[in-house]
Amino acid sequence: MSGNFLPAVQLTESGRPVLQPNEIECFYLSSVDLLSEDEPSSIPFPHLKSRLLILTTHRLLCLPNSSSPNSSGAFAVPLAAISHIFSHKKSIKSMFASPRIRFQVSLTPDGRVSGNGSRSVVATIVVRGKGDCDAFLTKFWENWRARAWEDDGPAPGSSSGSAFGSNSASASAPASSGIYSSDGTVRMVGVAGILRKEQEMWESTDKSLQDAFQDLNALMSKAKEMVMLAEKMRQKLLSGSTSQTNASNDEEMGTKEEMQDWLLSVGIISPVTKESAGAMYHQQLSRQLADFVKVPLERAGGIVNLIDIYCLFNRARGTELISPDDLLKACLLWEKFDAPMFLRKFDSGVMVIQNKSHSDEEVFSKIKVLVTKPEALRAGISASDAARTLGVAPAMAKEHLLSAESMGLLCRDTSLDGIRFYINLFTEIDQDDMHLVKDHGVYASWIRVNHAP
Amino acid sequence: MQKLGEFKLPPFFNYPPYFTLQPVRDTRDKQIQLWKDLILDYCKTQKVFVIGLEEEFPLFSNPVIERSLTHEARETFLSVLVVEGRAEWMDKFHRKCLILWHRIEEWAEILVQFARDNGLEDGVVTIEEIRFGTESQGTELQGIDRTILNRALKILEQKGKLVVFKGTSTDDEGVKFSL
Numbered sequence: 001m002s003g004n005f006l007p008a009v010q011l012t013e014s015g016r017p018v019l020q021p022n023e024i025e026c027f028y029l030s031s032v033d034l035l036s037e038d039e040p041s042s043i044p045f046p047h048l049k050s051r052l053l054i055l056t057t058h059r060l061l062c063l064p065n066s067s068s069p070n071s072s073g074a075f076a077v078p079l080a081a082i083s084h085i086f087s088h089k090k091s092i093k094s095m096f097a098s099p100r101i102r103f104q105v106s107l108t109p110d111g112r113v114s115g116n117g118s119r120s121v122v123a124t125i126v127v128r129g130k131g132d133c134d135a136f137l138t139k140f141w142e143n144w145r146a147r148a149w150e151d152d153g154p155a156p157g158s159s160s161g162s163a164f165g166s167n168s169a170s171a172s173a174p175a176s177s178g179i180y181s182s183d184g185t186v187r188m189v190g191v192a193g194i195l196r197k198e199q200e201m202w203e204s205t206d207k208s209l210q211d212a213f214q215d216l217n218a219l220m221s222k223a224k225e226m227v228m229l230a231e232k233m234r235q236k237l238l239s240g241s242t243s244q245t246n247a248s249n250d251e252e253m254g255t256k257e258e259m260q261d262w263l264l265s266v267g268i269i270s271p272v273t274k275e276s277a278g279a280m281y282h283q284q285l286s287r288q289l290a291d292f293v294k295v296p297l298e299r300a301g302g303i304v305n306l307i308d309i310y311c312l313f314n315r316a317r318g319t320e321l322i323s324p325d326d327l328l329k330a331c332l333l334w335e336k337f338d339a340p341m342f343l344r345k346f347d348s349g350v351m352v353i354q355n356k357s358h359s360d361e362e363v364f365s366k367i368k369v370l371v372t373k374p375e376a377l378r379a380g381i382s383a384s385d386a387a388r389t390l391g392v393a394p395a396m397a398k399e400h401l402l403s404a405e406s407m408g409l410l411c412r413d414t415s416l417d418g419i420r421f422y423i424n425l426f427t428e429i430d431q432d433d434m435h436l437v438k439d440h441g442v443y444a445s446w447i448r449v450n451h452a453p
Numbered sequence: 454m455q456k457l458g459e460f461k462l463p464p465f466f467n468y469p470p471y472f473t474l475q476p477v478r479d480t481r482d483k484q485i486q487l488w489k490d491l492i493l494d495y496c497k498t499q500k501v502f503v504i505g506l507e508e509e510f511p512l513f514s515n516p517v518i519e520r521s522l523t524h525e526a527r528e529t530f531l532s533v534l535v536v537e538g539r540a541e542w543m544d545k546f547h548r549k550c551l552i553l554w555h556r557i558e559e560w561a562e563i564l565v566q567f568a569r570d571n572g573l574e575d576g577v578v579t580i581e582e583i584r585f586g587t588e589s590q591g592t593e594l595q596g597i598d599r600t601i602l603n604r605a606l607k608i609l610e611q612k613g614k615l616v617v618f619k620g621t622s623t624d625d626e627g628v629k630f631s632l
Binding site: 420 | 461520
């Protein structure tokens with residue numbers, strides 16, 4: 001429809017937008033239309049209806065609403081291409097109509113959205129949903145003025161940033177804000193534009209200086225720098241461990257692994273918050289959770305305790321922690337968009353997240369194999385034995401054993417050593433002749449193993 | 454083959470889960486069946502009439518695998534026997550259980566048969582003789598529990614097949630048959 005007019009946005013499996021490095025989501029508006037009210041329509045600006053609009057530090061993302069996350073419908077307007085945002089004129093007419101936000105986008109001569117264009121078009125966002133228009137507009141201004149895409153960071157308190165030393169990503173262009181973009185070409189057309197830009201830069205710098213020391217939001221940008229640092233350290237660790245020979249001692253390897261795990265948990269730069277998402281909060285949270293959970297789920301063998309995910313997820317978010325209730329709601333929404341994992345409650349009350357590919361039948365057949373081995377016929381298996389074979393945590397293995405027991409596959413043996421599980425022989429024992437043992441079958445094997453001379 | 458005294462134990466007696474009360478209903482039902490039959494079998498061949506739950510009962514422990522039935526398990530299995538009429542609790546705290554591998558009515562039949570076999574259709578015999586006399590040697594009546602015998606006698610008395618009379622002491626209690 002809009003072809004290559006607006007740049008496309010990549011989506012993850014769950015329909016979440018793939019963000020650029022350092023890009024942070026700031027605001028959500030649902031049910032918006034994006035169009036151009038300009039004449040003539042020789043400029044092929046698309047008319048996008050009923051979309052989810054996400055404002056980030058770098059772009060204005062326009063995604064299809066909820067259920068069909070195919071990336072063919074997701075576009076973005078880079079904030080860099082916006083030359084002006086019109087203030088919201090309140091009039092009698094505007095009180096009854098849906099609120100509209102207008103901004104000017106610059107285009108190249110052949111009609112592509114670009115920061116250095118010579119033509120321009122005025123685009124309109126029509127907010128048909130329930131979003132807070134004024135708050136959005138304020139944030140829109142803020143982000144646009146902050147020019148985060150120039151790799152500068154919104155807080156010019158980057159004097160404290162340089163204390164981290166090797167921030168090579170941001171070291172390239174200190175304060176490349178101003179009228180020249182990083183490749184040297186002039187950003188705005190017209191002297192008035194230049195003057196206006198300068199003015200805005202001063203204002204925002206001033207404001208940012210204050211904010212940096214007072215506002216918690218500043219911590220977020222610092223968090224971004226921390227994550228960059230963590231990423232650098234991770235790279236170093238990775239290169240370090242491959243270049244070393246196996247002669248490195250165990251202690252070193254242990255702390256290295258610890259470092260890696262810790263770094264992995266500091267993963268998410270852009271948390272979905274109630275503020276930025278409003279009514280869409282649980283939906284977006286659910287999608288973000290689905291993306292996040294994939295890695296720990298695989299590492300844990302396909303099944304993870306819900307409490308563990310709660311800790312991991314909040315830890316990675318850092319700030320804007322989610323409540324257990326939010327987590328639960330987010331998990332329950334997964335079936336709406338066919339996420340590859342699901343929430344499961346065992347009879348014992350334990351709740352886990354399980355990979356759809358980690359099926360019960362598979363687990364049961366593995367257990368059956370384990371429990372008919374000679375050692376298991378002699379002494380049964382414990383939860384830790386099962387954990388080792390199944391490659392999951394012992395608590396999860398125990399849940400699997402209990403389900404196998406309730407299916408009649410296993411029996412339990414309770415003693416001072418705890419609970420051990422054996423293959424269920426009760427089904428093999430003849431009710432009418434208690435001394436009878438069939439020649440073949442697991443009962444016969446059990447007898448052989450236990451009565452061997 | 455493992456034995457408990459003269460009694461031949463089945464192979465599953467060494468299966469540890471056999472000694473743990475199973476939580477899953479279907480499995481537990483099967484377990485209960487096996488214990489029921491084992492208890493009755495054992496008591497019949499070893500002439501055990503009473504099981505005390507708080508005492509050591511050799512069938513309820515297996516030192517080879519170091520497992521014993523818990524009190525709860527013992528009570529569960531015996532309660533099933535009670536429900537089926539194959540046992541009775543002797544006190545309301547379920548401390549002692551009377552095992553009826555023959556029901557009382559069956560014992561009554563055995564008594565009648567005993568009288569016929571020994572030409573006692575009109576005869577008199579003491580309780581002692583029924584329990585320990587030469588005629589009862591090698592029969593099921595040998596060593597029969599007093600309580601059970603009394604109950605069987607009572608049934609027959611009600612049917613008019615005999616009369617119980619007391620002597621000068623309990624040892625002199627006797628029975629006159631009129632079959």
